[in-house]
Amino acid sequence: MVTREDVENIALLSKLFVPEEELDGLTASMQEIIDFADAINNAPVSDEGFDNINNLSNVFREDEVVPSYPASEILKNAPEQAEDHFLVRNRE
């Protein structure tokens, strides 16, 4: 059972605001999706497990210095910047 409090809590974890007037609608919609997802609880218990596709394993490499992008290039997409840094927010 998905409650309004669940949705508020998940929204906080997701860093999303849900306006008060949308809360009931969203709770109902989440409940509907969770009911649909609950179908998996009727599935037989599996002992297959899953690690990853194609049985990949970690590949270690030497820690070598390679060229990267200049800060000026990366900062081009920043909505706001100050003194060659990302500006998170203005000082209050």
Added chain:
Amino acid sequence: MGSIAKIHEMLQSKQVSCTELTKSYLEEIEKANGELNAYVCVTPDEALQTAAAVDKKIAAGEEIGLLEGVPMALKDNMSTKGIDTTCCSKILSGYKPIYDATVWEILKAQNAVMLGKTNMDEFAMGSSCENSCFGGAMNPFNTCHVAGGSSGGAASAVGGNIAAYGLGSDTGGSIRQPASFCGVVGLKPTYGAVSRYGLIAYASSLDQIGPITKSVEDASLVFDAIAKQDKRDSTSLGAVGGTTYDKLNNDIKGMKIGIAREYLDGVRDDVKEAVLAAAKVYESLGAEIVYFDLPVLKFALPVYYIIACAEASSNLGRYDGIRYGYKTAHYTGTHDMICRTRSEGFGEEVKRRILLGTYVLSAGYYDAYYKKATDLRGTIIKAFNDAFTHCDVILAPTVPMTAFEKGHAVSDPVETYLTDICTVPVNIAGLPGVSVPCGFNADGMPIGMQLIGKSFGEATILNAAYQYQQAAPEQFKDTKWGVKL
């Protein structure tokens, strides 16, 4: 002959210059895009610059590569240096990557002429393309119907002849479903065959890039070009199964084509009839049809949505208004700024999936949903492996229906999720799948069938698809739009 080979021959034999050809594509985009809404960004300057370079090579008597000078399009979630890459989301408005996705790096090096970036559901989340912040792409067979999603723009552009081919991405059917709706070919390669570097992530363990084309030969050519191992994507392995284009004319006599009965459950009659008629065509070509059961398929859709949303909730955590894209105008503190940016920047469906993903990963629900879903993923993979011990390829519908009318998908999320029922199992198991046109409904809308292969079995499914295309060319119809070669 496929469109790509035809264009190659026209360019090499100087029947048309690459600049003239590119200009005619750009003119047709100008005429058609108002209705099809396939492109969200057109790049004439870059296209004509590449075209001029190709013309120079041809004039100098040089041999050009098969994909060289061929006008194409990229889905808007593939990074293109200096060119807007927005995932059709407000939160990435104005974002210009400083590097190219590996697939684009490969094609650019072969002088592919990129005409622009194509429309998609926001962050590839959707089945109709209507979750795009630019509005949905329309179906070239009837513009009152959607192109499908999420790679709806690429399928619409290829079906509408305003790109010779397109690259899409497929997380739960996003290449195959719009290809089926728009009457074109769409290949979702084996997980790991094509590098995901520079593909903006939705669900990293499911995402895969592949071609959307007019013909099977074209899909094969493009796949062979882009399936390369890339050290920048640690899950990339390249074309482990080898090249495909040279294996298109293999005899399929004796090939065992499996039909899992569960794939036909709940599928509309006209779609089922078309798929079974295709099975008859295969029988006439000497293949053997084998029916079998795959009961675990009924869990595939919830497994998919749990895993995809869980991964999305983590992947989309990076959009915070600090490093790129949209940032809210008014805020009171850092937390407030991030929350406002995300709430204003993401669309409804994206927010719904982030919330669902956060829910299934949160304490108290992780074991019941996420853990259970990943365990079932193992069961589904095993079931497919078992199925492939008694058949070579699996034949299934791509979508249980044909393209729906505009506005239909928006109303009910769960009903919309059900349209993905035939496509998601392939992503869960990491297998290759190709959608091929196999008929039309009473209203003339295309029906698609799907051929599913073993891991890295692209050559087998593309050969089977090609044999069908040769035997049933009437299912590959053209539309009124675009450039006629």
